[in-house]
Amino acid sequence: MxxxxxxxxxxxxxxxxxxxxxxxxxxxxxxxxxxxxxxxxxxxxxxxxxxxxxxxxxDFNFQPKDNSEYLAWLKNEETNWIAEASAELPKIKYEIRQLQGQLKGLREQREEITRPYYKSQKEYFKYIYTRDYAAWLVLDPxxxxxxxxxFFECFSKDESVYGKxxxxxxxxxxxxxxxxxxxxxxxxxxxxxxxxxxxxxxxxxxxxxxxxxxxxxxxxxxxxxxxxxxPDSWVRGFLQVSSAMTSDKVSFDLHPIDIANFIAVLKRNKEKKGPRAIKYILKPGQPILAVFEPWNIEVACLQSIYTGNEAKEIRVWGRRRIQLLERLLPITGKFTVHLLGTGMPSFYIAHLANDMYFTLGLSGWTANDWSQATQLDLLAPRGKVPATTMQSIYLELRKDWLNTEKGIATKLNLDVQTVKQSLETFTQAGKVIYDLKNEVYRVRELKREGIDLEELRFSSSTDKEAYQLMENGEVRNLKSEVQNDKIEVTAVVSNSFKTTVVINKDLQITDGKCNCNYYYMNKMTKGPCEHILATRISFDKK
Structure with a gap:
């Protein structure tokens, strides 16, 4: 794009x-x-x-050791090993030595000719990297x-960290x-x-x-x-952040000393094997406990009491990205943490001086960036709203530049769910962003010309396959049952896969099951499989 x-x-x-x-x-x-x-x-x-x-x-992606010189030497020695394997043939061995001598001379000539070029190229890239790092970046804030x-927004070089x-x-x-x-x-x-x-x-x-x-x-x-x-992945990453922010979360506050202790543990220890996770143990009325695996180092957050109603254990990966908060520790009053679930994204909000705050959004894993495996846009409601209604909602939001779905619904005399679906559609189109701290929607047009949703319609092959299953009538025996505040939907997809989808009052997927191999390998940590998603889409259509 x-x-x-x-x-x-x-x-x-x-x-x-x-x-x-x-x-x-x-x-x-x-x-x-x-x-x-x-x-x-x-x-x-x-x-x-x-x-x-x-x-x-x-850039928290794994940086492999540079073996280019060794591989080059290995390639040059390949001819020697072939010659040694044929050493029993003196004539061939003699000819090979002659050819090796000629080849060595040609290589020396090549190196002599290209040495100034590669030296200048190396110095140029080193100059750019040290003097003008912006030339290596992709998008201005x-x-x-x-x-x-x-407010300022940006994405990390590896697209796994969102900063605001x-x-x-x-x-x-x-x-x-x-x-x-x-x-x-x-x-x-x-x-x-x-x-x-x-x-x-x-x-x-x-x-x-x-x-x-x-x-x-x-x-x-x-x-x-x-x-x-x-790349589309960069743009889609921005568009998915608000979808993550509007999902169900487990929230609690941490004292800056707790984050400092987390960073100290990560700096003093280096894992050689998995799991590389932080396990948050949350018990109502008790200090929050963080366990760093695989060492099982426990950090008790004595000044941070969990105020939730239910006990929970949540694991999050890609923990070394928390070190990005280190510079903020001296000026932060408290951190508010929002966890979407085990293996899911998390948000850390640093409350700074006065009305200044810093939001750090982390994808589920370092290599699992916003735009690929998380697929949180698949969890958002997919209802359709008439174009005229959506236009009225957007113009109302633009009057004050920020508002809640309830506030807009009251002014326009519309259903709150209709307004919310419209705002989420605008979020996917890059025209609106959700403010996690203040719980309001804000106008923010990511691109001046607008974004072609058809170009970004399918964020993955899973999304595309799910729509094809629905459009081809592969979802059968669709049934739904209301249980407390949730809806349980069951179906049979492609005559083979039995699916169950649990949807909350906000029409978001909170759980799902399928007997396919993708679900067996990943559960819901990487988003729903195409069969669960096709069931969900068919339910929305119905």
Missing amino acids: KFNYKYSGTSSIVNGTSSTGVSFAPDILREPTYFVGSLDKKLPFREAISALHEVVVA VITVHPDQV LSCGLDVFNNINEFKCGTTNIDYSQKLYNEFQKIRTYKDTEFKIDPKGFDVQTSGEESYREVKIDL
């Missing part, structure tokens, strides 16, 4: 003896979005924006200005002007380095430059166009 940006100049920071000016260059191809004010909470902002940068450059806050920094208006002083909207900002490694120079004794002006949107008839050379062809 192609993204086109046009920046008026570049973002910059001007550091003086008594003041600092932070100026972001916005994308002028979007609707005018700007903000001008002075930072009040300087150090918390510096640390939080730096933590967001660490999310952008993070997304910044949104709302009536009550300004939200700054309420109390974080700023002397707000001169602002216009709500969403834009991309020009952000570079050099800009990050300049952020480190922000100090409490300096007045710091924060500006998403409104001059970038001025109509100019000259000076066009000052504009810089950037065209990026993003």
Whole structure:
């Protein structure tokens, strides 16, 4: 998917003896979005924006040892071993030695010719990596200005970590002007380095430059166009975050010392075998207990009492990504943790100074990024709402830029479920995001031209196969039964697979069963199989 940006100049920071000016260059191809004010909470902002940068450059994928030199040597020695295997033939051995001598001479000539090229190439990439890391990144951060806050969003390099920094208006002083909207900002490694120079004794002006949107008839050379062809997985990852945030969660608070203890355990120990999980043991009225496997190291969170009604044990993987929160520890009052279940995504919200908070979203596993195996978009309701109704709902949300589904339903005299389904559809289209902390929907258009949903309709082969099963009439004997606050749906798919789907009041899948091999291997940790999903879709159609 192609993204086109046009920046008026570049973002910059001007550091003086008594003041600092932070100026972001916005994308002028979007609707005018700007903000001008002075930072009040300087150090918390510096640390939080730096933590967001660490999310952008993070790559927790396994990095294998570089064996390229050994493999090259191995390839060169292959001819020698072949020659040794034929050593009983003196004539062939003599000819091989002659050819090896000629080959060695040719290789030396090749190395002599190509050595300057490869040396220059190595120095060039090293220069880019150390001096301008932005050239290695894919997407500039997304910044949104709302009536009550300004927030930044980004994804990690490996697409397994989502970061969001939200700054309420109390974080700023002397707000001169602002216009709500969403834009991309020009952000570079050099800009990050300049952020480190922000100090409490300096007045710091924060500006998403409104001059970038001025109509100019000259000076066009000052504009810089950037065209990026993003993989669908990157875009889909952004779209799935809100689906994860709206799912059922187990929530509790942790003291910063608890997160510090978690990080200390991870730094002092290195696992050589699995399982590599944190097991949260939650008992009502008792301190939260975290067990680090496979060492079974227990960390008792004595200042953090679980206030839930039911005892639970939940395992989460990819735990080393929690270290991204380390820089926030000195400025955090508490952490709110939201767990979606064993092997499912989790969210850690750091409550910073005043109305500033940092949201860290982690997929189920480090290698299980948002856009592939988690498939949380498959768990979202799939009901259809008339286009005119959806348009009315979106326009109502855009009036105030944020609202709840109940608030919109009351104003438009609509059913809450209809409003919620519409908002989730807009979320999938990249026009709306769900604010996990404040529990409201916010307008945030990820792409200026809009996103072609048909292009991203099937996030995986599972999704596509499920629709084909439903459309071909392969789902039979569909039955549903209401049990307490849940609906249990059963069916037979393709005359072979017996499925059971449990749906809650919000029409979200909370459990499922199937006798296929995919379910036997993964249960529900990687999303429903095509048979469970086909049953769910058929139930919605019915």
